[in-house]
Amino acid sequence: MSDIFFSAFIFPGLLYALVWTVGLYWFFRKFMAALHKRVGPSFNGIAGSYQTLFDLSKLLTKESITPVGVNPYLFSMMPLLALIFAILPSAFIPWMDGFVVIDTKFGLLALVVLIGIEPFLLFLTGFGSNNKYSFLGGIRILTQSISMETTFLLAALSPAVLFSTMHLGTIVEQSSWLSLLILFPGFILYFISLLGLLEQPPFNIPDAEQEIVNGFYTEYSGTNYFLLQVAKFAEFMAIFAGASTLFLGAYKGLFFDSYFFFFTKMLLIAIVMMTIRAATPRITLKQMLIFSWKYMVPLALLNLAWVFFAKSIWFMGL
């Protein structure tokens, strides 16, 4: 009993996920500052590291305004739900051999579903805000997630097809240099569609600050906004972990297996994402749709065919 409690709430459960989230938040800020040639606050803690905690606690305790004319339950419940659903996927990740909260045969399915449901929750936040900008943001997020999820699902299928299992632990176990090579096109597609699902540049169309005033975030403030922000970074963390599990072999590394490799792989994905964020402007909704349905989906299908092909060669023992 205490084992279950420990793994659900401490490691590798809730607390662990939250520490990761805050750490990622800090890392994003620092790395972005370096890319921007900015100098941040440096006197709170070691190299200004407390600043993130101060900012988060300030945001948490600020007044949360509920606008007139919205359903207050829907309005305040959505950020909480978004946070919960953002943390949940990390429960299925095998952090180390055996260190997994929920060990199920359908780990991959759970991962895909839980990541895929997040945009719909955010759509509801926009829908429940009774604001034109938020509503437009909600519509945009719906359009975008439907377009991007197709590719996302098809790309996430490729490891399952290759290893004939949906059990994440088995996928990691069976991964090798060869499988990394075979799955690499799938990884690229998965990563790009993730950018779309997470509303990251160049696909930050639903919360475009300059066009529709942060879209579904517009009416949120204080605690609710804090929850949405934490949900965003918890989602980042879960997704980085998911990508390294599915395609990059999670904790497997050179010479020996260690958590250190998992950590590095996740940060590497984060760095690539931020570099794109620092050098690529936003595209329009129309361009996103064209990109998604004209290029990404056909490529994802091709990729699946390639994985089938590679698998049949594998079985023939070549």
Added chain:
Amino acid sequence: MNKIRNILEDFDCEYIENYKRVWLKTKLSSKDDLLNVAQKLKIEGLSSLSTVSPTDFLEENIMEINYFFEDLDTKRNLWLKVDLPRDEKLCEIESLTPLFPSANWHEREAFSMFGVRFLNHPDLRDIIKSKDFEGVYPFRLDFDWETHEKDIVNNMNKIVSSFKKEQEENEVDLDTDSSETILNWGPTHPASGPIRLRVHCDGEDIINIDPDIGYVWRALEHLVTKKDFIGAIVSVERLCFMDNINSMVGYAMAVEEIAGVEITPFAKWMRVLLGEVARISSHFMGLGGFFNNMGLHTLAMWNMDTREFFLDFLESYSGARIATASVEPGGVRYGLDMTMFDELQKALDKFDTTIDEVEAIFVNNPTMKLRANNVGVLSADEIYKYGLSGIVARASGVKTDIRIDEPYAAYDELDLKYITQENGSAKDRFVMIFEELKHSVDIIKQAKAHIQKAVDNKEMDPTKDHLVKVPKKLPKGEAISRVEWARGEVLMHLVTQEKATSPYRLKMRAPSFNHTMMLNHLLKGQTLSDIPLIFGSLYVCQGDLDR
């Protein structure tokens, strides 16, 4: 020039005279001729109307309207005046907007500020001034500002309630069966600045846009008349903080012309140098703003980094980084300590080391090209028609640059060239700012070398030559001056009375006014995503939009 003179001679003019090198000045005897004259001028090629500037002569009981026609191709310009009766009921004249679309907002401004009614104007509504000004014309000389302020305080409730009523009725007129809505893009919006665009949209598609301006109206043209000729520079430089020096140069030139003062070569070169530094600091903001509007803040941050070095130079020269107040009638305000050039050299070095990176990552950015290549396209014809200038005009391939067309300060001694792009899209305007930036740095290098050499040869004395005396009292007169500002052409029309200690009337024609006029034209039928992009590419500053 002679052709224009011939046209004018057919009509009843009080005088026709040459003014400066590229101007012809005339006054029509009768306002009825205006439309016919304008028609012929348009056929002759004077296709842009720079501005419409009324001057209120209280004692003579006349309202004099000044029209400034420009031909951007052959650089012939015409300054046309016509008198109207001052009485509010009789103060009306034919509108030139059907012939010259660029007159649209300028005539609306003249209507709201001076109460000149333009007949047959398609859309004669108040502009700039807010609702509590209803019925009165603030720039008329008999306008009582003190009563007006009391009125505002007394009618506060009425003003607030009418504002709220407008908010409520914002969408009442719309068809309830359609999905048309009105989005308020601004005045508190992450990318708008203090301007409000009423965007009629159907989902993501824009039906039309109605810009509502005046949120930073400071009545600068009125403020200068309350100050002496030197104090007025503070108002003039607040046209826009980003490039404040060139606007002061324009004003100082107009004052010097009326006073009949010739400034020293050193002061001229300093005006070039300071002006280009200010232009660079403005262009850095413009480049950053363009990418900010597409959700990418990196370039703005990088530009800030370099811009600080140029501001360091301004600070070492004048003590202030932004609002320098360093150009005044008679020259420049301070002498130059030659060690300040070290500061400038630092900035130039920093620029040279970082500019290639910016070009590689941002100017050649494929995603930017994907978004900006085919939107907001302005053809050369539209440039003439709507009287656009500066970056926007040159991006469409129109060769216009006041620094070359009508050189002022020491620009005639410099090696300058027209920098143009071809297609006139949003991307071309961005690339245009970037190319201008490099050109400006080149000009600074030339000016710096020239000053350094002249000081070394003892031709200039940087501590004494900077200022010549301009009398405190000026004779009756009027003058116009044009400068190439960071955003385009600034035209200053200064009128003084006998023994004047302050300007009688100063009209500042600012480029953003024309550029903002284009928003509806450019954005109709586009999507919401294009608003910030096109708005940013027009390089508008709300300061000189409202004045």
